[in-house]
Amino acid sequence: MLSHNPEDDSKLYVGDTETTDEELAALLTEMKHVHLPLLEDYGFIDWDEGNHEVTKGPKFDDIRPLLEMMARHRDELPEDWI
Template identity: 30%
Template sequence: MIEHWNLVFRALSAEPRRQLIVSLLDCPENQSVPLPEGAINPDVPENPERLKIDLQHNHLPKLADFGFIEWETKPLVAHRGPRFQEVAVVFEALHSSATDIPDSLVKGCQRLEEERQVSLGN
């Protein structure tokens, strides 16, 4: 059981993977999400070409290995995998308690992202 939680949190440890799960939650269950668009956080835009490479070589295989998504290359899309609900439930729980998340955590994440953007020269 603990190993399942470790897999879920490992899968959600990178922003593009989190954003992809959110995008899949926002679309009908049997529909796919176009990539890289579906993995871009609108508040934290990334270079789409670089993200596309990172998705194909890192993020998508990791999520697929865990069974959370399935993906195709032509066109590059992702859809819910057989174990999607294991990661979806984390976002559903966070969404249902959004008002309980401390401002320091939300603002801390925003500050870290702003610092990252400055270091990247954006």
């Protein structure tokens, strides 16, 4: 999760889950209209919608410990959290 570098590929990384075309379309819509704008507003990411690029924002390090903890304990968390 934290070590994934989106510059390494041109596809959306959704983890190791099976995803239908409908689920993927819904996820992309939700990311574009809800999650990415909010994460950018909080400064956790920089989103260049025109070039389809997301990079770490100026406040990314504020949430890094939480993301690392979630990655370490992913087997203990509810499936819909990760």
